[in-house]
Amino acid sequence: MTAQLEAPATTRAGRGIGGGLVTMMxxxxxxxxxxxxxxxAFATIGPAGVVAVRQLVAAAVLLPVGRPPLHRFRWPQWWPTILLGLVFATMNLSLYTAVDRIGLGLAVTLEFLGPLGVALAGSRTRADLVCALGAGIGVYVLVLPRGGSDWAGIGCGLLAAGCWASYILLNRLLGRRLPGLQAPAAATTVSMLLSLPVLAWLITSGRMTSASLLFAAGAGVFSSVIPYAVDLVALRRVPPRFFGVVMSVHPVFAALAGLILLGEALRPHEWLGILIVVAVNALAVSRR
Incomplete structure (x- = not known):
């Protein structure tokens, strides 16, 4: 009787995890x-314009959902919120600049060195040292330094990685001081306010066209609103270890999105570099 009762529960749990993994994908x-x-929209409003509109869309959704009590904030809440907003804006701007210069797949792969660095920081185990070495090899294979390399684009991708690592650490700190979605909602609002001068300039200069606004707003919906909602659902169904491993496949999705939607064909060594970084990231996260 006990076995008969446990089987459906196990099946339901498996379905819950399976559904969560599909949702994350x-x-x-x-x-x-x-x-x-x-x-x-890069050609008309540039990466900065796309980031500004994206932050506006994200803040419009997260602020009423998270409802952070900004009027009751004290300095212990304000300084990490402001810093997180600055990091968030810099991370998105550097990533989109890298996308504009070196392509989506390469830019996102470089950015993922940030969370990998956080996962490996302070570790002294042999496996983690192998992961760190593997990440370095993967990046070298990915970019294959040569005379025509776009070092500014590569630098922007690495800056995005550093910002993402800072974002993770600051989010942990602020998460202990603000419950629920209050921390990301407050930080996104700060980031949006920082972007307002860019929006004002784009509108007054006439560079903001209806098409560019639509593309940039689409980036806000697909890259901010939907992922936030998906993460909330998935975190209730998927163990953190699986969550981190599935997150590691983002560079592959980025390369495919670049190929299908932007016509960015990658060379064999670039695919190999992406797969090495993905494998190393998945291994490092799964061991946590």
Whole structure:
């Protein structure tokens, strides 16, 4: 009788995890498709304009959902919120600039060195040292330094990685001081306010066209709103270890989105570099 009762519960749990993994995959695809959609507006409003509109859309959704009591904030809440907003804006701007210069797949792969660095920081185990070495090899294979390398684009991708690592650490700190979605909602609002001068300039200069606004807003929906909702659902169904491993496939989705939506064909060594970084990231996260 006990075995008969336990089987359906196990099945339901398996279905819950399976459904959560499918949801996460859909969120990863949405995130990278949003970046590709936003790239179509680079020619008219630039990466800074796309980031500004994306932050406006994200704040419009997160602020009423998270409802952070900004009027009751004290300095212990304000300084990490402001810093997180600055990091968030810099991370998105550097990533989109890298996408504009070196392509979506390469830019996102470099950005993922940030969370990998956080996962490996302070570790002294042999396996983690192998992961760190593997990440370095993967990046070298990915970019294969040569005379025609776009070092500014590569630098922007690495800056995005550093910002993402800072974002993770600051989010942990602020998460202990603000419950629920209050921390990301407050930080996104700060980031949006920082972007207002860019929006004002784009509108007054006449560079903001209806098409570019639509593409940039699409980036906000597909890369901010949908992934936030997906993460909330998935975190209730998927163990953190699986969550981190599935997150590691984002560079592959980015490369596919770049290929399908932007016509960015990668060379064999670039695919190999992406797969090495993905494998190393998945291994490092799964051991946590």
């Amino acid at each position: 859909a969120g990863a695809a949405s995130n990278q498709a949003g970046a590709a959609v936003g790239a179509h």
